[in-house]
Amino acid sequence: MKKKKEPLKYHIFQNITFLLKCIRREHPLLLIFIIMQVILSVISPVFGIYIPKITLDLVMGSADTAQIFLVLGGFGIVMVLSMALSGMANEGKYIMYNDMRRYYQMELFLQSLSCDYKNVESEEGQTKYQRAMSTLRNGDWSGTSIMIVSSIDIVVSLLCFFIYSGIMSSLSPYMVLLLIVLSLISLFGTRQAQSYEYKQNDLTAAYEKKLSYVIRTGSNAAFGKDMRLYHAGGWFQELRSSLIEESAKLAGKIQDRYFASGVVNAFVLFLRDGIAYSYLIYAVSAGQITIPEFTLYFGAVTAFSGFVNGIVNNLNELNGANLQMNSMRAFLDNTNDPEPETPLALSDLKEYSIEFCDVCFSYGTDTGFVLDHFNLKINAGEKIALVGVNGAGKTTVVKLLCGFYKPDSGIILIGGQDINNFRKKDLLKLYAAVFQDIYIPPFTAAENVSMQELKTTDRNRVEECLVKTGLWEQFCGQPTGIDTPMTKEITGGIVLSGGQQQKLLMARALYKDAPILILDEPTAALDPIAESRTYEQFHEIASDKTAVYISHRLASTRFCDKIAFLSNGKITEEGTHDELMQKGGAYSQMFALQSQYYQNKEVAAAYAEA
Ligand SMILES: Nc1ncnc2c1ncn2[C@@H]1O[C@H](COP(=O)(O)OP(=O)(O)OP(=O)(O)O)[C@@H](O)[C@H]1O
Missing domain, CATH: 1.20.1560.10 (ABC transporter type 1, transmembrane domain)
Structure with missing residues (x-):
């Protein structure tokens, strides 16, 4: 019609x-x-x-x-x-x-x-x-x-x-x-x-x-x-x-x-x-x-x-x-969702646990529910790996957590408080995230890390973050150092490789130093050495933080405290790697499938051990 x-x-x-x-x-x-x-x-x-x-x-x-x-x-x-x-x-x-x-x-x-x-x-x-x-x-x-x-x-x-x-x-x-x-x-x-x-x-x-x-x-x-x-x-x-x-x-x-x-x-x-x-x-x-x-x-x-x-x-x-x-x-006139009438201050939060309570969500009336009575509890300081097949809804969970979208029903709590009770700007202060879709704007490396103009950027901290994420070598040799523009269109500018870009985003997350860390496929473009270094850094960076780690490389999730397997809009399996392997459910099948591509049994075993 x-x-x-x-x-x-x-x-x-x-x-x-x-x-x-x-x-x-x-x-x-x-x-x-x-x-x-x-x-x-x-x-x-x-x-x-x-x-x-x-x-x-x-x-x-x-x-x-x-x-x-x-x-x-x-x-x-x-x-x-x-x-x-x-x-x-x-x-x-x-x-x-x-x-x-x-x-x-x-x-x-x-x-x-x-x-x-x-x-x-x-x-x-x-x-x-x-x-x-x-x-x-x-x-x-x-x-x-x-x-x-x-x-x-x-x-x-x-x-x-x-x-x-x-x-x-x-x-x-x-x-x-x-x-x-x-x-x-x-x-x-x-x-x-x-x-x-x-x-x-x-x-x-x-x-x-x-x-x-x-x-x-x-x-x-x-x-x-x-x-x-x-x-x-x-x-x-x-x-x-x-x-x-x-x-x-x-x-x-x-x-x-x-x-x-x-x-x-x-x-x-x-x-x-x-x-x-x-x-x-x-x-x-x-x-x-x-x-x-x-x-x-x-x-x-x-x-x-x-x-x-x-x-x-x-x-x-x-x-x-x-x-x-x-x-x-x-x-x-684009109508934004209203701010809370009596907002809570971030200082009211005693700890940074996360809880999704019976959350349902769809992107529109024409599409089905991406999350369907979704429940997940992440204790304060816990590191959780969120896994599942493509399109299962992992990134959607992150978008809801950040308040980018509102659930159709159910609530999301941080430190026991409904996230709707915080001002949007305040809520976003709680997260440092590395998203899957990488975009590096054509500013200097320093600005890209701090996400602020140069005059308010803490240059020492930028350097520290670049060192921690293994990207410092890339800039210390450059005549313009961390002031090197991230585009070839400006003289003296450079273009980073996919993996280096991910490292730059990690440095950005580090610089923000927020209490909740979210990494959505942060190692997809990294070589094995850089990947294993990222896990170590993750431990270091996330040591005192609540962290959500999304990855398809199941071996890489083993260093998390807990793994949650998302399927059909719900968490269908939850536990440590060993618990889930023992259970013999969808997670263990997926893990077995991934390991079998390693022809060499020793490598496969090493992969399982990783
Ligand atoms: N902005 C959007 N509008 C409509 N549908 C969307 C939108 N973003 C995602 N979707 C749909 O929601 C579902 C879940 O997407 P999401 O990106 O959360 O999955 P994912 O588990 O992170 O996938 P992947 O592992 O491939 O990154 C998919 O079917 C996707 O097509």
Whole structure:
């Protein structure tokens, strides 16, 4: 069934108010420019249509040449001044609109940093972010600028509309009515096209997202080897072309709607102006109006059409901008889970045991439960290995523990306290973690370890942590030492191997020195020597901490106090390695399977002993 489009959360007026408040806060001078522009833009056209009439009245009346020059000279000076000021306001304001766009971009960026992790990870969150950012990419055509520019034009057009309606209705009120009705018909046509464009917005964003993913993946050096080795270049090219083709087809359909509405508009405008001018010609030839009045009304009809058109077109622009504004604000409004009303302080914690009590969790209504009445107790200071097949839910356990997601039911306790009772920021202070998915940002090694800017980084401690994780040799030989950037794109920068990157992350966890340590597959990319060293370090690092260690290498879990085997959303086996081996359940079968790959019995035995 076709998904029904949700109604817009904010209407035009709410969005204009929102933008004006932002401008008042960030750029009050722009507000002054806006007011100045409105006043000047109303004065100029009104003078413009009265000058010919007054000139004709003066010429055809009894005024002498000096009087004519005096009046026209006065008008001329006012016109030149108002045009110069209006031009200045016009040019200056675009620089300020630019500043405002940078401000909104910063707001979106800050929101992406501070919003709950689930909003960043989810498909819906990613789409919202893409849509929000794309609204600011079009320079002066961005929704935030169009909304203000069009609002100014509408205010100007409306004020002029009332002034000109007054002038025109002295000729014929029906004429005013006719001009309005025909203009409204053209508004309806354009709105149809815009509403079609809005309905296709999700599809457009989906194409953009896929395309940017294909381009990013295609140009990613990490994927470059596989791309060449498996001759996947053609496939990516094909993907890119088909996405561009689909997106062009969609853009074409949208364009067709605009073209059709443009044709209707042109016909309606031709009809409107034709009727008005014919009537004026008839009135002057029938002697109902004088020649100076004819010039006034003629100017008024031409300008009146312009103002009604201005209102209509700008309303259409405003509608389009409003859709963009809603996309932007949908991301800014990303609702985070509420903080506790009376939060506990971390100092209230006496110890750092962890307990999952009957926790159920799924990533969404379409997917099944990843954790299904999950129970697990880790005593303070205990080191537990969490094992299970791929997709069993081990990383999910960590995400829930960190508060990145909330359980659908059940509670999670730390030191006997529900984690929901701590502020999110405080809760995260309890953990130092090394996650499976490695990403090293292109900052210096020191910044990557401390995860702070250099001026607040304890350089000695960084060195200590790098020594402990066996990565110090990598940097002590570098001319820039721990200030070496972690990217080849900067001169003097280096790229670490997969295993070295894991060591860097270990150093980061060490530096944080939090009471709970979480290692999610920390040795996957390490050589055996580094792996065995990591276990030793783990003992050293985790000696006084509660620790969760996730690994597929079952031999590596033996140094933990306890092993918990996760299957079907529950802990199905729990105990020491020897206990679980004796039990002969899923853990022992998995362990046996892993050991049998070692052909040499001695190595297999050593593996079992490890
Ligand atoms: N953000 C997400 N949205 C939807 N489903 C998810 C998300 N993250 C994980 N899953 C699903 O939840 C299940 C458990 O994933 P999880 O990463 O916790 O498993 P895991 O035991 O850590 O796996 P592995 O050993 O392969 O790392 C999987 O079926 C996975 O597809």
